[in-house]
Amino acid sequence: MLKTTVLNAAHRALGARMVDFGGWDMPVNYGSQIEEHHAVRRDCGMFDVSHMCAVDAVGPGVKTFLLRLIANNVGKLKTPGKALYSAMLNEAGGVVDDLIVYYLSDSHYRIVINAGTADKDLDWMAARLGEWQLDVTLTPLRMGPKAVGMIAVQGPKAKAKVWEVLPEAKAATENLGPFFGVQVGQLFIATTGYTGEDGFEITVPAGKAEALWNALLEVGVKPCGLGARDTLRLEAGMNLYGQDMDETVSPLDAGLAWTVDLKSERDFVGKAALLAHGQKWQFLGLKLLDKGVLRAHQKVTTAQGEGEITSGSFSPTLEVSVALARLPLGVAIGDTVQVDIRGKLLNALVTKPVFARHGKGLI
Template structure:
């Protein structure tokens, strides 16, 4: 679970809505956020079977403008920005340091030839922005960076909020809540559209998310966030907390920066090699290091026989007692009804084999599997034995 003791924290534009509906609030990376509104397990199943919504306004939208913005992003990001040719198209990429380690993983949207939008992870946002500014200086670029999160916004830029609506009925419910000339079928995966609603102004609907379910991430002016939240609730979308988001993303085998990867982890170690463009002549930050960096770890899933959850950093050992890696994220899977984990282990360990994990001072056996554990709401059948 994500819950911790609340201290001095930041609050999103939806804070009062969460309190009104009696959400359990906790400090999540410096933000006072809803971890659950009732049963975490029920909220998890609602997203798998119907539609749930999450307040992700602690994540950071950054708009980037300029005549050479495409060239700049081509140097900044490991994935090929040249893939973005259609307005609204999205691209997942890692942003690397000079040593080829992951500073952040992010989604970038092409809005026009001089305007892109990036969504950064919450806890790395401030450092990410400093890094991007340093690269603007290093490349002598003329691009302008405009943070849109309420605590980072400057000048006359309007702060934005993010609501993720996820689940098999998510898209249909969103268009029921927010009338549009578009339909649930017109927005393709990893694409976005902009909807103009008379009541709440401009909303960006991006068909992205980290739950393993279909749906949208809605980006809107922070001043309209509560109204949009109420419109979505009126369309039958359930309010869900971040504890359910955590179990959903782990079942889907999706990474969380700071746990499953960090600046010391290469995208190849983290299982994100598919998002790195080494095949072209394009240079980007970290490319030279990746070309010579040997893979030292492999990103895997661990399926346990029981319900005891392994903590982050729990040691993974072979049955001969040799330390071969560590757990990066662990949880109880409501869909599978067993404990699961993500881990970085020796690349020599084969899928289908068994390892031992330190769980509350006990050595527990787990099977090494390929993430995800759940796809389209159903358990993935694992057939890896070599």
């Protein structure tokens, strides 16, 4: 039996094509995936991200817990609402999951983890709490009276559309910087996203999620599915757990060194392994020069050795096939490499691993 979000009936009413996504019944598109992609780059689109798992971490030991649990340094979070992106690592330095942490107070943080790894993540966190004997309560906001839905509204007109529906939220959100969240009544509104565009991710009580979704529909926000979400995040150079990294991959090899704090004396799970092994691979972009489509797991031949594509697709913004790839050290941006596509070696240009953001192509 597939799990369903609080917006499942709304998706079906719109005629969405539904698929099994990590055990969840989710919309892949509502018609044209390309149109949904362009709506977010050029105007405004929205996504049901209620399958993601928000977890409130509360207690006197919560800051110590997070300082030891994740690779980035939550000690940098001083202003209520400020967030950071990071990963939980295992002792070998592999990525248990990537996540966002919001600082709400010294005794209250909110963690947003991936849907498909939520049960594993919660078990991992509970085990660390038991091991470290810290006074922290973890509350997943999925069931019961605290259950929430989450809607991501993204695009150059996203904020204006949200304020049209939620005028009471404008004063509290119009001056929020990137990676901030604020409580507005029963809503938690954050300037985070997974598309490379401006907008909000809105956490709403589960019973009010469908009304908010329908209100956004009425002001012209286009519903978008997992298909457009994947091409948008790929163009923006954003990692997908299970494809671009997993428990066998170091964040240093997945282009996530910027989310790892190795400079402070703070210890965290996996730090010793990262220091011992260092970076073994580069995480770079590819733009296909020949005719074809780049896909995950295709082999890449370079003068420095063989690499592999982790995510690849046709880019609707650039109208060319692009990919994220793990390549040998020494490969440089501007190099031409070969990708094995169905037994043929096709040429690809090595680029920065960000192809499009804020409505514009970057390569």
